[in-house]
Amino acid sequence: MLALTVIVVIGACVLASGIVGNRLGIAPPVLMLAAGVLVGFVPRLRSVNLPPDTVLLVFLPALLYWESLNASLRAIRRSLRGVVLMSTVLVIFSAAMVAVVAHAFGLPWGPAWILGGALAPTDATAVAALGRVLPRRAMNLLQAESLINDGTALVVYGVAVSVTIGAEHFSTVHVGLLFARSYIGGAAAGIAVAFLGAKVRKRLEDPLLENVAVLLIPFSAFLLAEAIQASGVLAVVACGLIMSQLGPRVGTPAVRLLSQGFWTLGTYLLNGALFVLVGLQSQSAVRNLTSFDLARALSAVAAVCGVLIGVRFVFQFAVIYLIRALDRRASQQARRVSHGFRVITGLAGFRGAVSLAAALAVPNTLHNGQPLPDRDVIVFVTAGVIAALMLQAFALPPVVRWADLPEDTVIESESRMANRTAAEEALEAMPAIAATLGTAPEITDMARREYEKRLHVSQAGDPDDDSVDMDDDAAERLREFDSQYRELRLALLGNKRSTLLRLRDEHRIDDAVLRQIQARLDWEEVRLTRAQLID
Template identity: 45%
Template sequence: MEGLQLIVVIGAAIIGGGWLARRLRLPPALVLLLFGVAIGFIPVAGAVALPPDLVLLLFLPALLYWESVTTSLREIRSNLRVILLAAIGLVLVTAVGVGAAASALGLPWPIALALGAILAPTDATAVASVARGLPRRILTTVRTESLINDGTALVLYSVAIGAAVSGTGIEIGPVALEFLWSYLVAIAIGLAIGFVIGWLRRFVREPSLVNTLVVLTPFVAFLPAELLHASGVVAVVVCGLVSSHLPDFDASAVARRQGFGFWEVTTYILNGSLFVLIGIQFHLIVTSIEAVDWPLTLLLSGVAIVLVLGIRLAWFNTIPYVLRAVDRRPAQRARRVHARQRFPGAWAGFRGAVSLAAALALPLETADGSPLPYRETLIAVTFAVILFTLVVQGLTMPAVVRWARLPPDPTEEWENLLAERTALEAVIEQLPRVAEEAGATPAVRDALLEEYTARLDTVSRRMRDDDKTVLPLDDELTGDDGESALRLAVLPVKRRAIAQLRNTRQIDDVVLRRIQARLDAEELRLEARAGDLDEEV
């Protein structure tokens, strides 16, 4: 299939799959994966192979950067121990466990360990797509785990493949040193690039240039880490976390709105394309397996699925109790959750594009020129595990969340109001000075002061600072008698009126677009206000 045809087919699949997923209330990743499987049976599409470099060098940096930028750094700090144990310890245990089982079934140890490393990491894009709706703490934990664990798995993968190709053994000492080098150098690069980019943004004001710099950032962080044989994944994640935490006072609202819009659309398309491409590989993978290899492939797939799922469930139901026995500080006791509430995090171990890309990147030959043994089997097993986690775990995830009876985030709504209250208090305090500097008339100043004071009173009356809870909205507290809804309702009338002026050639298209931009800004402001009232902030 030609490149342009493939782009059109994938784009159509993303649109159709996204629409169907919304109608059926299914995870978009699952629907797009199945769309890809169906497309793969079209003769001209079945031969499309997913280039591993496309995933590891283009898709992965961009997607991981956006995921890290939109992740709560405070929650990461609060749950850092749990995240690191899962991103490093759980990955190593899973890789060794799957590798030991594969070795027992007849695979050479380096090949078996490579399979374990391929299947060990959870996938950030799959987690973000399927595990929505979880409370902030659990979602941050599983998202950050999936962002970091790729680095652990890919280091182990490279060691195992190096041993498989060269025919040498695997020694723990060099592997440990490679892990340390990979993480420490990557963290240093991520910190350096993050602060340098933040410094450069102080001098770049044009919105298009600002966002071009931001788009380039993940690749600037990824490249030097890979050249130094460190983890590009960890470098990108650290860089994204630094970028999200640096002050952004110099950026204009236009640049922020433009940037967020670009990243939301781009990551949606990249995510969708990945899952469609993964599905398309199904036909190639199935046809590449020889008949004599099917019994081992099916057996190994079943064993791998059981181990990947079982080890994760066992980890989430044993390690917390070990930590409780070791750390009995009151602050840690307050953060404990029951096994039932931990289960959604354990169930959210979805595998995805990184695992498949690593499997497809397996070399064809060893150092002596002989074919790499069991290559097609490893690829097929990887696809089976991905398919199981997305289909079975993805479909049951909403039921698991309901069964867990997770309490809502106790302070998130209060924090929203705290931010608004603090901003209003600062404005009210400095409004006289700012009004004088801006040359505003006393009447304008007093009108704004009255508006801000009324809003501050509404916000303050809803907040209970003693237990960080929020009172529900009622008509008395909202102070909104339907004005926002009415303003939204008349916007289509305005749009039709100015469109009629353009159609009768009384105004130019440039004028039309300028007025439409103003109406769009007004609609966004009114929708945000209506959302505050309808959704209780």
């Protein structure tokens, strides 16, 4: 009964937080976290703990995979140097500074470095949930950073844990090999699973079975990477980024629509449950705190939050200006952003699931059987910092307004261009397609007129869908050739989809534009296919 009670309570917290957050304009994850803290006061639920394996093996693969599928690969390539620096140099520097602060509060160097490794990475799911008010370019940069930096942080964390418990000794060569295995092995595992998954999906015709295969892909990538002692997180990210490019080619419209609905709902529930459980775990961390008194522990939380924010701001300005001084190329100058933009990305360094799972996974004992010192402090400070940094979500809207960044109309303009180009190329290919299908000339002429009308309308704006408006006489005539008309429309939709994929591959449109327009084409194709089956 306790398990069922927990499921119902968590679901109710997610639902209530979503409703209240949308009405009051508050980020729902903040309310979910607060709800988890309040639930911790219920005596029956105080024994509920968040197993780290549940986060790492159940929550994380699904959430990271979905974020990777929806990432912009073009944006990652454009900001690759910044993303790499933030995912490596910033992570190591953050871990080191947290360790220094923690040691100043009385933690031995080993536990201090464990805490630093746990808190160094930003969290992809937290950024996605809390940063919805952010400009598109800032969101792309933060998501790319948080998808990749876990690999660096978990290597730092793993070395710190191993050295602290006495399982191994620190050496530069050994750490270098760990980093190489983590990144190279993780990326290789993700790439292998992605291409294997694409081949399996091509052979499946049942939408339900194909979606089962889609569901298995991120967990298979994580499992393979962990089996070779590489980064499961990086494997899932690499797999997701590759599938974001292959998916539009190997999936059918029915599969994509079903998958979109399933993943949207599933990841929302997982994300919400995770925030509630983090709040609940904060309660447990307070009750289990024995090494520090509460005032000292809260001071440590405040100091660690301050150093994480400070280090991030130092990196955002000092390191970037160093790069500017060293790199005077025109391409580098084109990537420059304003101070306001850097303030926004500096504030959005949220922590989340990976940090908490790492803290909870810290062993209870050393290699010699003695208790690991200050483990309770590591868990308390980690939970406290996660909760405290989420409060920055309240500061983001006014800061975004203060930054007064120029309006970003790239997606809208690319969407209009893509719709127009796809319609023009479909119109150009229509005679050949109609001849291949044996379509009646009257149907072809009617479809051509409607496409020309649609193109004329699209000059003034982006069409909402791919449907065609017809007068009553045209509709009556089409009843005689309904099957031919649907076949022609389906073939033209396929031509449009090919055009969109080519525009994406040529980097003329963003992945977001492809997904947006393809969803409309998928709905239209499913509608036409179902009508064809009914006939």
